[in-house]
Structures are given as C-alpha cells and as structure tokens.
Amino acid sequence: MFVKKNLHLKNINRIRVSEGRDLVNGLRLDRNEKVDNWEKNILENVLNGKPECFLSTYPEISTLYEKLSKHLNVNKNKLLLTSGIDGSIKNILEVLCNPGSNIAVLSPTYAMYQVYSDIFRLNLFPIKYNEELYFSEKDIEKFLENSPDILFIPNPNQPIESCLSIEELKKIASKCYDKNCILVVDEAYHYFGADSSLPLLDDFDNVIVLRTFSKAFGMPSIRVGYTICNEKIMSIISKPRLAHELSSLSIAIAEYLLDNYDKVREYCDEIISSREFVKEELKKLGLKSHGYKGNYLLITFHNGTNVSEIVNKLYSEKIYVKGPWEKPWSRSITITIGPEKLMKKFIENLKFIME
Numbered sequence: 372m373f374v375k376k377n378l379h380l381k382n383i384n385r386i387r388v389s390e391g392r393d394l395v396n397g398l399r400l401d402r403n404e405k406v407d408n409w410e411k412n413i414l415e416n417v418l419n420g421k422p423e424c425f426l427s428t429y430p431e432i433s434t435l436y437e438k439l440s441k442h443l444n445v446n447k448n449k450l451l452l453t454s455g456i457d458g459s460i461k462n463i464l465e466v467l468c469n470p471g472s473n474i475a476v477l478s479p480t481y482a483m484y485q486v487y488s489d490i491f492r493l494n495l496f497p498i499k500y501n502e503e504l505y506f507s508e509k510d511i512e513k514f515l516e517n518s519p520d521i522l523f524i525p526n527p528n529q530p531i532e533s534c535l536s537i538e539e540l541k542k543i544a545s546k547c548y549d550k551n552c553i554l555v556v557d558e559a560y561h562y563f564g565a566d567s568s569l570p571l572l573d574d575f576d577n578v579i580v581l582r583t584f585s586k587a588f589g590m591p592s593i594r595v596g597y598t599i600c601n602e603k604i605m606s607i608i609s610k611p612r613l614a615h616e617l618s619s620l621s622i623a624i625a626e627y628l629l630d631n632y633d634k635v636r637e638y639c640d641e642i643i644s645s646r647e648f649v650k651e652e653l654k655k656l657g658l659k660s661h662g663y664k665g666n667y668l669l670i671t672f673h674n675g676t677n678v679s680e681i682v683n684k685l686y687s688e689k690i691y692v693k694g695p696w697e698k699p700w701s702r703s704i705t706i707t708i709g710p711e712k713l714m715k716k717f718i719e720n721l722k723f724i725m726e
C-alpha cells in the first residue's frame with residue numbers, strides 16, 4: 372500500500388448524489404435554496420463591463436473582500452472567503468483540530484458536520500433536540516466540562532429551528548471562553564430575522580462567525596461563503612487557503628449581489644412574509660408548523676398520518692420536500708419557503724392529498 376496515512380478514509384462512504392429532481396418544472400422545497408429563479412438576464416448584467424480578459428486571467432478577488440468588508444462593516448483582515456460555509460467548516464476543523472479533538476454541534480443539523488468530523492477523526496458531541504424541539508443548555512455545559520475544542524451553534528438551526536438572541540449567545544460565548552473553547556456561530560440563515568452575532572467579535576476572542584451567499588443571497592450555485600473572526604485566529608486559519616479562493620465568475624456574481632443588496636433585502640422580506648402566509652395556511656389545514664427566522668418550516672402531521680405517503684405523492688407532482696425525519700420527529704417534514712405564489716401550489720396540493 373503506497374498510502375501511509377488516513378487509511379480510515381477508505382471506510383467513509385461519500386456519494387455524489389444525482390437526486391433526480393426535475394429542476395426546471397419541479398417545485399424545489401427540499402434544500403433551502405432559492406425557490407424561484409433569477410431573472411434571465413442576470414449573467415448578462417453581472418458580466419456587463421467586464422474586460423475582454425475576464426476569462427483569460429486568474430481571478431482578482433481583492434475587490435470582493437473590500438465590498439464584503441463594507442457590507443458587513445468589518446475589517447477585511449477579519450474575513451476569509453471559502454467554498455460556501457461548507458468550506459469554512461472544513462477549513463476550521465482541518466486547521467484547528469487534531470484527531471480526538473472534542474467538538475459539539477446542535478443535532479440534527481447540516482450533515483457535513485458529521486462527515487468532516489469522521490474524516491478528521493474528531494469526537495463529535497451532539498447537542499440533541501428533544502421531541503418538543505428544544506435542546507438543553509445543560510448539554511452544552513456537559514460538553515464544556517470535558518476538554519472542549521469547538522462548539523458550533525447554527526443560528527438559526529435547521530431542520531429543527533432554534534434561534535438564540537445575541538444575549539443568549541453572549542452567555543454561551545462567555546462560558547466557552549472560560550473553558551478555552553472556540554464558539555462558531557453558523558449564520559447560514561442570517562437575513563431572515565435572526566440577531567447577528569457579529570457584535571460578539573468585539574467582546575470575545577474565541578468567537579468565529581460563518582455566513583454564505585447560498586440562502587438569503589439566493590446563490591448556492593456559486594459556492595461562496597465566508598468566515599469572520601479576529602485577526603489572531605485569521606492569521607492561522609487563512610493560511611491553507613487555495614492560491615485562488617474562488618472562480619472569477621463566482622467573484623463577479625457575489626460582487627453583483629453586494630452591489631445590488633436592495634434586491635437581496637427585497638427577496639428576504641418577501642420570504643419572511645411568505646413564511647407567515649404559509650404558517651397561516653397550514654393552521655387552516657390543522658397542521659402545526661415550527662419556524663420563525665429562516666427560509667424553511669418544519670411541519671408536523673397528526674398521529675397516524677402516513678407521512679411518507681404524503682411526501683411520495685407530493686414527489687409525484689414534482690413537489691420536493693425533505694422528510695419525514697427520524698424518530699422522534701417521524702411525523703415531520705421540512706419545506707423551503709419561496710414566494711407566496713409558488714407556496715400556494717404547495718398548499719393546494721397538500722390540501723388535495725390530505726382530503
């Protein structure tokens with residue numbers, strides 16, 4: 372065997388899933404993406420004014436750092452662009468952990484936390500939600516008792532939403548600080564109503580914040596996310612970055628979105644109002660929903676409902692939803708929220724199926 376290290380990776384199962392969704396005609400409510408489409412001429416607008424050498428030269432990323440720094444009101448030395456938050460998480464774990472390091476994350480959550488934890492041979496302590504959709508702060512304290520390295524809080528979390536206020540996050544950051552533990556706040560779903568944890572960076576040296584262009588900015592395709600932290604941590608975690616952090620096209624689109632932030636804000640406001648509309652409509656169907664600060668809702672069906680059958684029937688209408696989840700949430704599914712007119716199609720179909 373020529374490979375001498377990391378042989379455990381052989382046993383980790385990673386597949387490139389072709390999900391079989393009809394992306395053109397289907398209603399995509401299963402991946403917390405942008406449910407409607409961007410206007411047809413967006414790429415034309417993005418590329419408008421780019422020099423002829425745009426595609427023939429290596430990417431120029433410094434302007435994006437500047438625009439992002441201005442947008443966030445954060446010094447650019449505190450920013451690191453990555454391939455989505457996915458890239459941020461991998462980078463942080465790879466650089467700041469050793470095999471056997473203790474990390475924790477809310478559970479269930481974004482699946483890649485577990486995958487990277489297996490890859491880097493970390494001890495992942497799940498802070499579990501209960502059936503009533505709460506996690507216990509005592510579990511965080513329990514984790515912090517035992518040589519903790521990094522606590523990840525997706526805020527808000529998905530598929531089960533909890534959303535801590537800045538005051539609550541401050542308390543957790545302080546507890547982590549006392550235990551020499553880094554707190555990473557994963558703000559994938561920021562801009563839909565949650566508090567920003569960026570002010571924590573001024574008060575705590577142990578806090579890192581993650582953001583992305585995939586959700587509120589509606590561009591998961593360009594794979595742009597970023598890490599925000601103090602310059603001391605940044606001087607370590609930014610070093611293994613690739614020679615070219617992002618492609619020229621991704622950079623150009625991210626810059627375009629920052630230049631046109633009013634469009635992004637408008638879209639987020641539309642989703643927030645549609646989320647409330649869907650909640651009301653679900654209530655009329657006698658269904659409980661849970662979700663206040665993201666672009667998704669957890670819907671719980673009544674005891675005895677065959678939830679898989681509902682999901683399959685929706686699927687056959689090309690309406691894609693996520694779930695049912697594992698016990699104790701096996702009566703629940705998650706839907707992504709899109710504009711009201713598209714959500715009406717979901718509600719009408721659900722109503723028809725449930726009758």
Ligand SMILES: Cc1ncc(COP(=O)(O)O)c(C=O)c1O
Pocket residue numbers: 402403454455456457458480481525527528529557559582583584585591595596
């Ligand atoms: C909580 C959470 N964190 C991170 C991510 C990854 O986002 P990105 O597309 O920026 O890699 C997701 C994606 O669904 C998520 O739900």
